[in-house]
Amino acid sequence: MANRNRKIYDVDEDVLKRVVAGDTAALEEMTDNGASLSPQRKDTKDGEKEMKPLYGAPPEQEAYRKRFLAERLKGTRRQTYIHDALYRAIAGVLPVIAPDLSVPAFVNNVLSDHLKQYEEIINGIYNEKATQKPIQWKK
Known part of the structure; x- marks a missing residue:
């Protein structure tokens, strides 16, 4: 009995x-000849996209790995809380994409990146609020 989920590779x-055997020129030869390491699937009307090649990773994935999955926590830590559903989602994904990275380390990396990305906006909001004159209460 054939498995319907089985994909045929050329x-x-x-x-x-x-x-x-380690011949890297053979890999280049495969891609130059139009061969691919991806399953023979085409786009469908349902919006299903053709699978990516199985070797290497797209540049976006490599950038994500370097940005969020590579750094480790160092120094003093403080406890904080995040929503349980968010924690479970992260804890479910991390063992697959970054087995050595903990949830707090990942959250630290994401938060760090957020603060770098929005530094000017956060500083602008802070300066706007911090420079307001205090309210003068009537006596």
Whole structure:
């Protein structure tokens, strides 16, 4: 009985053997010949997209990994709370995408990036509020 979820790959076995043996030129030869390591699927009307190649990672993923998944917490820590659903979502994804990264370290990386990205806006709001004159209460 055939499995319907099974995907059919068009693979040149000789080139694959060379790649496994460490011949990087064979990998280039595969991509130059129009071969792909992705399953033979096309776009459908339902909006399903063709799968990405199985080797390497897209530049966006590499940038994300460097930005959020590489840094580790250092120094003194403080306890803080996040919503349980958010914690569970992060805790469910991290073991797969970054097994060595803890939830607090990931949250720290994301928050750090947010503060860097919006530094000018946050400073502007702070300066606007901090320079307001205090209210003079009538006596």
